[in-house]
Amino acid sequence: MSDREQIMNRVRNATASRPRTEYPQWDSGIVHSRGIRDSVDHVGLFCQKFDAVGGKMVKAIADLPEMLKDAASKKGYIDPELLPLVRDVLTGFEIDTTFDRAKVDEYAFGITRAAAGIAESGSLLLTGGSTSSRMGALAPWIHIAILERAKIVPTIPDAIALFGSERNALFVTGPSKTADVEGILIKGVHGPGVQMCCLV
């Protein structure tokens, strides 16, 4: 008998003889945190929460050069579909629209789209379909997510409902961080040390 059959048999025997509990019906309200229950302005709450988890809001595309002035280099990766949006403001930057792994350490920033934002947690939803290069959103020190205001959803269950047939979805809630060494917070372990978001 295969491991699969043995496991299934044992599980069946273990559950067969006992009363089985029903699935509890629950209303989404039970998981909504107080912040979202009291919120009237989801965009405002998203900005506030994004800031609270250590993200940096970029007020307008035109502010990008200022936000990137301390970047380690002028090199960056950008989603080709976003190029028309930023080409005029990012003059003087060296921009690739194909992520070149050989240059992984040279890219100081990556600009990709977010599929949605979650107001109650300040999270970005990145999906396979919306992210032109996962490496571009992960490897550079700075990640800038471009998010349409209309794609901000109130809660975590709302964001989960957007997954559809997407095989790869990710909530990003602030910059990469660790507190493994004596509980001291350090940003930028493997992913971006600076997580930005620009609403359009």
Next chain:
Amino acid sequence: MKSPQSIDRYADALPQSVRETVFEGTRVPTIWRREALARDYGDSDPLRKLAAQIKQHTLDHLDQYLEQAETRLRENGAEVLFANDAASANSMVTRLLRENGAKLVVKSKSMLTEELHLNPHLEENGIEVVETDLGEFIIQIDDDIPSHIIKPIVHKNRRDIAKSFQREGLGDYNDDPETITRRARKHLREKFLKADAGITGANFVSAESGRIVLVTNEGNARFCITAPRLHIVLVGIEKIVPHDRDFAVFLNLLARSGVGQQLTVYTQFINGPRMVGVPALAGSQSPGFETGSEEVSRASDPPKGGTPTDAPTTDGAEKMVVIFVDNGRSSILDSEYREVLRCIRCGACQNVCPVYRQASGHAYRTTYQGPIGAVLSPLLMKQDEFASLADLPKASSLCGACQEVCPVDIPIPDMLVRLRDRAFREGASQAKAGTPSMEPWAFLATRPKAWRGMMQAANLANLVPLNLMPVPPLMRWLGSRELPKFRGGEFRSWMKNRGDDTHHE
């Protein structure tokens, strides 16, 4: 006097520096946990009870949900395997890596792979495996084992870590946590890019969609499944939840319970390998960037965000294999301890446990430590090895804090008591060590006349000057306490003489 309990001896011998770092490392998240839950929910008990019900329901129907998850994953192009035990799981992983020509493997933190002792197995088979969670990386270079479910190096301080980095050629001695983190980033970045395969665990699996959830703060799991071409997931069969929507219940509890965060930084949902050259499905919305309406949906409306599409992606693992591991779980499911399988490994019970905090994780001699470990570890042993860990359930004052903080309301204290009973009935020597014999008491308690006599006679104990007796444990105990006068037999005589007042209103 040396305690016959090995956990006590370990705690006594613990260096002061370790005791301090463990105590502090568990104190802070306990405060943050309480603050986060109170701030966001006020009373979080209903959410905790709901989580327990969902998990219990899933366990009660585990056969159906396991098959459902398996089917969904296969439909999405993932390979699904089942492993009875550690030996079977480990050899499956080795075979998969060999078949795919993988020599270097990056790994994201997984308690299951610790339980299976996967790393030593891979190394014996000539495969280089690199832990990428900062804490687990330090555990690996020190040839140590984790001492906490989510804070594997809670027993180490920055000086210990700086010495390890120096020894491993990762730069001169420097105990600045930021420098340590940067050095690890650089070192592990190279490994990510060179690796042939990534191995991860899974926090949850949805039966409805096959989606596995991986949570990290560092982003290492994301790297493990983005850079290499093969992704192997090892997951315990109990990690299933019925629907994607249920993730919201557990994700809202997991990080808050563990570290007081609303969500961890990266919460990953994957149910198949990357789509290669498959066009977007007809009818699905274009992935093109468009400016939508300025109106933002309200909580009551259906979400208006864009629907993600099935567009081909340029990176990510081309092959995904999910291995469901039993390794003793189905036996627990078939026992009176089945509720322990609800555990979502948040570590809150460890942070709050007065025994864990004094003794540290390694005192428990096993992968799962603290209150949850004292239940889970002996139960995961094969029947004939249960006795070797039968003392762990005694490492508790039964204060109940573990159940109080548990996000899935596992009755840990009850289970500890039942396990003590089992250990006694099975005559486990580990469990008997240091426990006074209850036989004289049992003798008296089953003989009313002898009991009454003893009660009266024991009043003589009031004449013994206990505080002057040169018995060190007694002196310590009485140093800050006063023993009330023994009043044996008084209750019985009061009962006899109180008269019949049951008819009074």
